[in-house]
Amino acid sequence: MADPPVPLLLFLLLLLLIPLAAAAASSADLAALLALKAAVTHDPTGALAAWSSSASAASHCLWRGVTCHPSSTAVAAIDLRGASLTGALPASLTLPPRLRRLDLAGNNFSGAVPAALLASPTLRSLDLSFNRLSGALEIPPANSSSSSSAPPPCAALAHLRLAGNLLVGGIPSGIAQCRSLRVLDLSRNVLEGDVPPALGRLAELRVLDVSRNSLTDRVPAELAGCRDLAVLVLTNLTSSPEEQPEFNAFVGELPQEVLGIPALQVVWAPGANLDGRLPDDRNGTCGLCALNLGQNYIAGGVPQWLGQCQDLTFLDLSSNKLEGLMPAELSFGCFTYINISGNSLSGPLLSSSDSKCSSHLGGDDIVMQYYDELVVNALIGNPFGSVLGIPNIALHDFSNNGFGGALPSITLRLDGNYSYGLRLNSNVFNTTLSAGFFGFCKGATGVAVNLSSNHLSESLDTLSSCVALQSFDASYNKLSGSIPAGIGGLHLLRSLVLSANNLTGHIPEQLGDLATLEVLDLSRNSLTGDIPNLHHPADCGSFIGNPLLHQCLGPNASVSPTEEISSGKGAKKWVGQMTRSKRKRAKISNLRTKVVVTFTDAPPELTYENLILATSNFSIQNLIGNGGFGATYKAELAPGFLVAVKRLAMERFQGLQQFDAEIRTLGRIRHRNLVTLIGYHLGESDTFLIYNFLSGGNLETFIHEMGSRKVSWTEVHKIAVDVAQALAFLHYSCTPRIIHRDIKPSNILLDEERNAYLSDFGLARLIEVTQTHATTDVAGTFGYVAPEYATTCRVSDKADVYSFGVVLLELMSGKRSLDPSFAQFGNGFTIVSWGRMLTQEGKTNEFFSSGLRESAQKDRLSEMLKIALSCTSESVSARPPMRQVSAKLKQLGNDQ
Known part of the structure; x- marks a missing residue:
């Protein structure tokens, strides 16, 4: 019998090898899945209960969260989003050989981002968002020994989402080698430094979100190289105290090259510390749907090219330094949200009669997802929220400018059922209420209008034509009849x-x-x-x-x-x-x-007479504090209802208007680490502020008692983070931003659980603007005042940083800023001098209180001391901004 031909032998051999290769691949998949399960230390829902080595062949394709390739047992995807899993991801985590998607978002995984995930040649989508991952993000370098034509690590990765973790360090420029990236979300971490210009090499990038970090420096013009970029989120403010605050603070302007990217649809950078001017011209067509540059320092005029953005439905340029005329090319009726309040714009407010409203989002679902989420969050806390709600609302806010002449004629061209809010208050409109003004009422299910503080005259006869009206404010005008x-x-x-x-x-x-x-x-x-x-x-x-x-x-x-x-x-x-x-x-x-004027819901017991009675007419028996702004008294207005009353030490006012404007600004401020201003009383001979009462005393007493009891690292760290977050909020999230000017332990209050609250914020300016005679006195307290503030009275946020650093030094050592024990070193020797001296002598261990030395790791104490000394640098520019201080202190508490 003749031997079989060679091709036939090869075919038979291939038939034998295929099952062997499949078995080997299946075995590798099974091993990788079990390695992932082994990293899980807590599985409360039993998500991985069926993941077992005793399972039959190919059964892993039926496990929860596992998806295999079609007609194969090779694992294509692992999806365990929100499975409540806890564990540390190993650095050398093994992946199934053909894995294309890994989603572990919304769990409690810790450790660093495994390098193996970012080096995978097959992984296209990686989502580790909202875990507890920490450390620096490292991109594996390309293998220089391999062929130059070989793809670099992460070359296949299209979606990288690492939001909501505790990643530190900078954004690695090596991400640029992930050349297929379409979505890069690094938001809600503790990343610092700059946005690497190398990211401009990501030609296919569609979404870049770096918000809620501690980034600084300029926005790189090189990002214009991302020609497909549709969504750019540099900052993202939040009104919720539970959300991570925004600490990004960029330098300079938003580059014209970036704003001119043809594919851009969403640009989000409120409160980003941007200045400069918006470009007068924009080459090519405009596809912008949402542009949020509110609460920055942008000057110049509103560019006319915005009127050419036919898809633009969201525009926020509020609280900037814009001036000049509003371009008539803008068709207000096409906007679901436009806010240009708080600028210096003037002239007539005209709306284009062009009825072309595209108002659609072209592109993929990811753009729509970002647009919807960002816009809805921006509507939370809108000024008409109690009347109109949030869903299906259109808001137009032109308040607090210098617009004059006739009221604008706005015809809304919006689809579906919607309610409408219009704010034109605090301008100089000097016309009458014509029937044409209320044209926006047609088609709306509810309407709220604020025309207060203008120069409107004549009658209200046309008001009844707006049958959908729910709220109308025309106070402080010249209406008659x-x-x-x-x-x-x-x-x-x-x-x-x-x-x-x-x-x-x-x-x-x-x-x-x-x-x-x-x-x-x-x-x-x-x-x-x-x-x-x-x-x-x-x-x-x-x-x-x-x-x-x-x-x-x-x-x-x-x-x-x-x-x-x-x-x-x-x-x-x-x-x-x-x-x-x-x-x-x-x-x-x-x-x-x-x-008594109140800013929050207050019980009926909060009256002037009851406050006088509860404090025994401000008797010394009820005195609980005394400071530069006045004395504070405890008042129990009803059983269990206690308030703190600060009787201001103020001379005659320049006028009530200044006081009213300042105090109302303070009354709107809410943060979980700020004492709440409940209300105030303004009298001819007596003025006092009413705050929520905190039963834990102040930080001055806490520090003084550190000599008689051992204070733990947990207590000290929590207090430091609380105060830093409050101060960062005042510096970066308030409009206008607030510089405290008197940070000291007696102005930091505690509750029974040792949560810290900053008090007396905004009072320095309140006193300053309401005095009859101008003063150049330093508002702070000796021992806590920054050197440049004491000598020049120059007010800056860095003076607050210095004072905070002094408080932090006291909190770590249990000594006062001007402690009597420093007398041995001569006059002018302070706790700052002591900290620097011990650091230079290598004796930092002697700086800390005994409780801290026993309860904290040495490297954490050294790092906290380093932070405090950087805050108290004599060089203003060398002091870090409070955003970075807060982020670094928070990071010290991770993995305790």
């Missing part, structure tokens, strides 16, 4: 504020038919006659300043005409006053000095 009875037909109306105008005549009884009306303010007009029976607005104080009105006949009719009523919302002053007598008006004028 009577209140039209037709307002009674606005059955959706919840808030009507017409105070401080020239309205005359009777209050129409039809207002009593408005079942939804909650807020009514007709004060400071010239209305006459009786007040109708109003079942819903309950405060007679709404009518104060109308001297010819008869006695209040509303639900509060039993209230004495001279009794003040505290309101818990909106910082409104409510004082019952319904009399014609000039003598009684004078009496009420005096009583107005006894009003």
Whole structure:
């Protein structure tokens, strides 16, 4: 019998080898899966219960979270998102040979990002977001010994998501070798340094998100090399105290080359510390859908080319330094959100009559996902939120500028059911309320309008034409005539504020038919006659300043005409006053000095009389603190309801307007590590602020007691992080930004669980702008004041950084800034000098309190001391910004 031909032998051999190769591959997949399971130390939901070495061949394809390639047992994807798994990912984590996607997002994995994941030649999508991964991100270098044509590590990777971890160090420029990257999300980490210019070599990149880190330096113009870039997120502010704050602070302007990328659809950089000007020209077509550059320092004018961006539906340029005219090319009716408030823009406010509104998002789903999430978060906390809500809302905010002339005519061209909010307040519009102005009411399911603080005149007759009106504020104008009875037909109306105008005549009884009306303010007009029976607005104080009105006949009719009523919302002053007598008006004028104004929901016990009674008329027996801004007293207004009352040491004011503007700014500020300003009282001879009471005392007492008890690392670290976060919030997240100017232990309060709260923020400026005589005195306290502030009175955030560094040194050592033990070293020797001396002598261990030496790792203490000494550098430029200080301190607590 003849031998079989060679091709046949090869075919038979191949048939024998295929099963062997498949078995080997299957074995490698199984080993890799079990190695991943071995790294898991806690699996509360049993997600990996079926992952077992005793499973039958190919059964791993049926395991939870495992997907195999079609017609194969090779693992293609592992998806364990949100499985509540805990463990440390090993540095040499083994992957299935043909794995294309790995999703471990939303678990509790720790350790560094395994290098093997970023060196995989097959992995296309890696999502490790929202875990507890730490350390520096390292990209494996290309193998120089291999052929130059060989692909570099991570060459196949298209999606890299590492958001919401604890990664430190800089963004590695080696990411540029991941040349197939389309999505790079490094947000919500502790990364510092710059955005590497090398990222501009990622020609296929569609999304770049580096927000909520501690990045600095300039935004590189080289990013313009990412010609497919559609979403660029440099910063992302949040109103939620639970979210990681934004600490990115860039230098300079947003490069024209970057803003001109043809594919750009979403640019998000609010509060990014950007300055410069927006480019006057833009080459090529504009595909922008969302542009958020609010709360920066951008000057110049609003460029006309924005009117050519037909897909633009979200524009935020608020709180910048813009000036000049608003380009008429912009069609406001196409915007679901436009905010240019808080600038110096002027002239008429014109809207293009061009009806072309594209308002669509071209491109892939990832762009739509980012657009939707960013825009919805931006709408949280909108000024009309209590009336209009968030879903399906359009907001246009032109407030706090210098717009004048006629009110704009805005015709909305939006699809679907939507409500609409319009803010034109604090401008210089000097026209009348025409019927054409309310054209935006057509098609809207609800409308809220604020026209307060302008120069509007004549009547309100056209107001009733807007049947969808829910909130209307035209206070502080020059409106005249009577209140039209037709307002009674606005059955959706919840808030009507017409105070401080020239309205005359009777209050129409039809207002009593408005079942939804909650807020009514007709004060400071010239209305006459009786007040109708109003079942819903309950405060007679709404009518104060109308001297010819008869006695209040509303639900509060039993209230004495001279009794003040505290309101818990909106910082409104409510004082019952319904009399014609000039003598009684004078009496009420005096009583107005006894009003308590509140910024939050407050119980009825919070009144002037109760505060005086609870403090025993500010008796020393109730004194709990004394500082440069005044004395603080404890007041128990009801069982379990305690407040702290700071009686300000203030001379005569320049005027109430300055005080009112400053105190209202402070009343809006909320942070979990700031003492809450509940309200205030402003009298002719007495002024005090009301804060939430904290029972743990202040940090000064805490430090003093460190000599008699051992304070642990956990306590010290938590307090340091709390204060740093509060100060970083004041410097970077407030508008306008606040410099404290008196950081010291007595201004840091504690609760029973040793959570720290910064107090007296904003008071230095409050005192400064409301004094009759200008002062150049240093607001801080000796021993905590930065050298340049003490000698030149130059106010800067770096002066706060210095003071914080001194407090941190005290907190670590248990010694005071000017401790008596330093006398042996001569005059002028402070805790800063002591820390530097011990560091130079290599005796840093002697600096720390005994409790810290026993409870903390030496390297952590050394690093905290290093941070404190950098904060107290004599060179202003050498001191780190509070964003970086906060991030570094927070990182010291990881993996405790």
